[in-house]
Amino acid sequence: MVSRGCCPAKIGELTLWWKGPLWLHKEDADWPKKKNIYCQADEALLEARTVSHVLSTVKYDLSIVEKYSSLLKLLRVIALCRRFMHNASKKERLSGALQAGEIDKAESSIIRLVQASSFTSEIQDLCKSSQVSPKSVLLRLRPFLDKNNLIRVSGRLGNASTLNESQQHPIILPAKGVFTKLIFIYWHDNLMHGGQQAVLSAVRQKYWPLNGRNIARHVVHRCVKCFKYRPAVVKPIMGDLPEARVRPAQAFKKTGVDFAGPFIIKSSLRRNALLNKAYACLFFALLLKQGT
Structure with missing residues (x-):
């Protein structure tokens, strides 16, 4: 009660x-x-x-993507998680070093998660009518879903038999995302800290990131190693010219001397001719800059 x-x-x-x-x-x-x-x-x-x-809304958890600063480490962690799930559900257990196929499947799973988080409405439209909304940012790319449910660019290279699927139809990536940035950082390091144009060209061999040029510029600009090996050059202010260079006078009244060397020269035109040291001495007029 x-x-x-x-x-x-x-x-x-x-x-x-x-x-x-x-x-x-x-x-x-x-x-x-x-x-x-x-x-x-x-x-x-x-x-x-x-x-x-x-009232609950579906929100995709991308915390595992934001936890790592290396693309290769992220892919290996996801591949190991997928192997654990496989060994726990099936009798055929996988062991040993990670295979290339496991890394590819891990990458596909991450891309599906990233695309589902950024292009939710586009994926729903493509599943229903194979077309995106006219207000979508992907409209000009004519996207479609492949057999792995990844959004790709249609493009005009479908008949190019010498190119693989990723080159014919690159995978679309969002502009704002940690995974997209990790891909640019990976290719920037892989290209020996290449410039933004080289990094963007390498990334577009497989992916089509939105606003990719600005992302490449941001990654190259924020690279610490590139900043250290490309310091700002200090240009000192030049002093006034000496009086002998600017006051009118007769030629060679004021002279200067430049001496340089040694230079290694051949004593003759023969192939096995002896090599001798030579020095250069220049005498010039300071006013006219004429030398002998």
């Missing part, structure tokens, strides 16, 4: 609390049937319950 909102002061007056319902004092034959067992309204206290409605 207390759990149903009755205060302790009123418990002494409630016969239902002390003696129970009225049908308990009657014979067993007079007891109500099981289907009709209930208390009268004046004897029962209804329990007050709070009903809450919760």
Whole structure:
């Protein structure tokens, strides 16, 4: 009774609390049937319950992608997780070093997760009508879903038999995403810290990142090693020219001398001619810059 909102002061007056319902004092034959067992309204206290409605939205968890700063390490971790799931559900267990096929499947699973998080409405439209909405950012790329449910660019290279599927139809990646940035960082390091044009060209061999040029520029600009090996050159302010260079005078009245060497020269035109050291001495007029 207390759990149903009755205060302790009123418990002494409630016969239902002390003696129970009225049908308990009657014979067993007079007891109500099981289907009709209930208390009268004046004897029962209804329990007050709070009903809450919760509206939930599907949000893809990309925390595992944001945890690693290396693309290769991320792919290996995902591949090991997939191997664990495979060994736990099937009798044929996988062991040993990771194979190239496992790395490829891990990459495909990450790309599906990233695309599902960024292009949810586009994937729904492609599954229904094979076309995206006219308001979609992917409209000009004419995207489609491949056999692995990855969004690819249609393009005009479908008849190029010398190219593989990724070169004919690159995989679309969102502009704002950790995985997209990891791909650019990987190719920037793989190309010996190449420039933004080289990095973008290498990435587009397999992927088509939105706003890729700005991403490549950002990655190259934020690279610490590139910053260290490309320091800003300090150009000192040149001083005034000496008086002999600017005051009119006769030729060779003021002269200068440049001496350089040694230079290794051949003593003759023969192939096995002896090599000798030579020095150069230049005399020039300071005013006219004429030398002999």
